[in-house]
Amino acid sequence: MTHIGRCRAHTNIALIKYWGKRNEELFLPMNSSLSLTLEAFYTDTEVVLDDNLDSDIFYLDDIKQSDKETAKITQFLNLFRDLANIKTRACVKSYNHVPTAAGLASSASAFSALAGAMNQATGLDLDLKTLSTFARRGSGSATRSLYGGFVEWYMGEGDESDSSHAIPVDDASWDIGMIVIAVNTGRKKLSSRVGMKHTIATSPFYSSWVETATSDLTKMKDAIKQKDFITLGEITESNGMKMHATMLGAFPPISYWEPDSVKAISKVKEIRETGIPCYVTMDAGPNVKVLCRQSDMDKIEALLLEDFNREQIIPTQVGEGIKLISDSDWNY
Numbered sequence: 001m002t003h004i005g006r007c008r009a010h011t012n013i014a015l016i017k018y019w020g021k022r023n024e025e026l027f028l029p030m031n032s033s034l035s036l037t038l039e040a041f042y043t044d045t046e047v048v049l050d051d052n053l054d055s056d057i058f059y060l061d062d063i064k065q066s067d068k069e070t071a072k073i074t075q076f077l078n079l080f081r082d083l084a085n086i087k088t089r090a091c092v093k094s095y096n097h098v099p100t101a102a103g104l105a106s107s108a109s110a111f112s113a114l115a116g117a118m119n120q121a122t123g124l125d126l127d128l129k130t131l132s133t134f135a136r137r138g139s140g141s142a143t144r145s146l147y148g149g150f151v152e153w154y155m156g157e158g159d160e161s162d163s164s165h166a167i168p169v170d171d172a173s174w175d176i177g178m179i180v181i182a183v184n185t186g187r188k189k190l191s192s193r194v195g196m197k198h199t200i201a202t203s204p205f206y207s208s209w210v211e212t213a214t215s216d217l218t219k220m221k222d223a224i225k226q227k228d229f230i231t232l233g234e235i236t237e238s239n240g241m242k243m244h245a246t247m248l249g250a251f252p253p254i255s256y257w258e259p260d261s262v263k264a265i266s267k268v269k270e271i272r273e274t275g276i277p278c279y280v281t282m283d284a285g286p287n288v289k290v291l292c293r294q295s296d297m298d299k300i301e302a303l304l305l306e307d308f309n310r311e312q313i314i315p316t317q318v319g320e321g322i323k324l325i326s327d328s329d330w331n332y
């Protein structure tokens, strides 16, 4: 017998960053974070639970993945199998939709799509809040991809896994957009997982980072409530810079920046000085993301094209939360 689940999840970019776990096994973060879900980047995933399989199989973009990659999927699926009290193995097929130049293939959309598909295949029918605590166990940032718009990942209490979940904050339907400036699309040399662990262990600035992220989150939620774009942007830029500053304080220091990251940041500042509000944020890689008003995107793109190639500039609107995909809409 087979049971099928199919789900689409969009990736998200943190405006208040998550950079460190207080419990590595359970993926419990040091601070709460807040993100924007993006329309242009997503993962479609199918899970087929099949009694005839002896082990899980995992295809990414039609390429069969190694035992090592598949083992991560198995570990994740076991969380659902344990709850559903089943042992059935699965064939998982995932398709990443990321403009080729973006270099944004993301564990956030991957694990939230897998969580959504497995939830359907097992018939567990977990609600989104509970499902976000499962997605979290694949990759922290996946917690936030369950919902669209602005999403908080509440850090939770102590070692209680159920208490650390996503909360939809606002649908961001008030003229919000993002432009990705793809600086280098190669695979990053140091994963976020390793980078954050090293930062906690060695950066003397780490406790200040946690304090400042916590107060930034309170201010940002207030700005979102007021639909105050300027304050939202200012806190976004400041928070991202503080995360990178904390990494620079590690020993040996961590930097994901490249010369073109600095060029992009300077250009955005220049554009802002012409009177168009736009703000940068960066994650564990050299690409620069620009938070802006959707209605200013064309103007900003035109100005960025003075210094960057067409393929490097990827505009996106605000994305929605996870969606199940029907038989007829599964086009792979």
Ligand code: DP6
Residues within 6 Å of the ligand: 013, 014, 016, 017, 018, 019, 027, 033, 107, 138, 139, 140, 141, 142, 192, 193, 282, 283, 284
């Ligand atoms: C800089 O979610 O990729 O993008 O939980 O170890 O899988 P793991 O890390 P991951 O880290 C994301 C870090 C970040 C900031 C953020 O998304 O909040």
